[in-house]
Amino acid sequence: MNFETLVSVMRRLALEAGDKIMEIYEADDFEVKTKSDASPVTEADEAADALISAGLREAFPDVDLVTEEQAESHAGAGRTFLIVDPLDGTKEFIKRRGDFTVNIAYVENGVPLRGVVYAPAKGRMFYTTPTGTSVEETGPFSPDTPGETTPISVRSSDNSALLVVASKSHRDEATDEYIAKYKVEDMKSAGSSLKFCLVAAGEADLYPRLGRTMEWDTAAGHAVLLGAGGRVVRFDDLTPLVYGKDGHANPFFIAYAPDVELHDPD
Template identity: 50%
Template sequence: MTELDKPAVLDRIAVLARDAGRIILPYYDGDPVVGSKYDGSPVTAADQAAEALIVPVLRALTPDIPVVAEEAVAAGQIPDVSGGRFWLVDPLDGTKEFIQKRGDFTVNIGLVENGAPVLGVVHTPVDGMLWAGSVGDGAWEEDADGNRRAISVRKADPAALTVVASKSHRNPELEAYIATLPVRESVSRGSALKFCLVARGEADVYPRTGPTMEWDTAAGHALLLAAGGTLTAFDGTPFLYSKPDFRNGFFIARGG
């Protein structure tokens, strides 16, 4: 496996995520064209347009790294990822938030090596914020004007946690788990933004007991690791990628 200049690649992926965001926004400001995927989840023309931009750029940037992209997989286009390194792309994470015009949707681009995420970018087109991280090199956030600052997780107060959880996918299992925690504040956000809140030291714990796919989590997971956090299955075992059907189990993301 050839060595990548991850900080340089990360900068390029950040630009790509912003380019995809600019494609998405006109759809958001208008009436999104909504259809359904094979699993009944919503899809819009914005998902497809953003993915059509992202995938060719990734292939040109890293020709030897396969790209697993949500809409392509839904159409049956699944590349061979047995080499251990591959991109995971969710061109529009938080489609329900997008359709309901709540703003909490993101562009997610993550890189996996040997089962673990190593690099990721999460971008919110509505406010222009972008979060990025490369494991071993640190994490940063950038505002709409290009101002960039380093970020890291905070040391949690074990007696007063800030918990961030899904806005659209709460369920009894999640509520039961949160009830076991010493919660000072509970925050509901959509899409991969929950990873960003933990990575930037604004929240301590992000539990997930609903269905997700690897392209939903890889970018945020990499960001969190780069910022000093952790993500495991509920039983504490490592949370790995390249699973059958790219389907995730439950997980807990934590800061410091």
């Protein structure tokens, strides 16, 4: 894989999809449907998916593509593939809360090596560079001309005063019980894959997820966190979270800065 080309294409498609999403987000009304798994999908999900999928298939015709909105793409991918969530945080989008993202990632041998997370309503974009480090680009954004970027990295964590980020729409009692094992200075809530990016940018130390996620929800943010020096492990045995699993469902996991002293989940 040519990572220079890959990063350029992923960045451009994320921005173009973000523009399409914001057109619909800012309209007076938009259509919301229910998928077979009872989760919501909007015309913004579908429009962004069509744009990103077409762009990736044109640029990388020989690489498998997995995307949330195309069920036929969920079977048959190996451990190396492109994976897309065209609108992560659909519930946040519907409620017009802004915490939604465009997620595009490249997974090689089960590891998300490159990714872009774009939050168009918040004007924040994080991605891995061709060399594998992570940056935040500041707007105004141009699809064809990258703007100013700032390298990001996880912070040196103080285990007596941790900053924890948790899901805005999916936080539950089990999550709160696990967080209670730590000495927490501050808690914040965020939607979608932004939680990975907050840890990557040094704005949080720990993001535990004790709830259902799919690989397209997490791969791009996971890549950004890895490029910033962070880690993502399974909740049950603290081994690295890998991709290309049957059905693309994730186990519970913990995303964190390496200085955090993880507690036993039991």
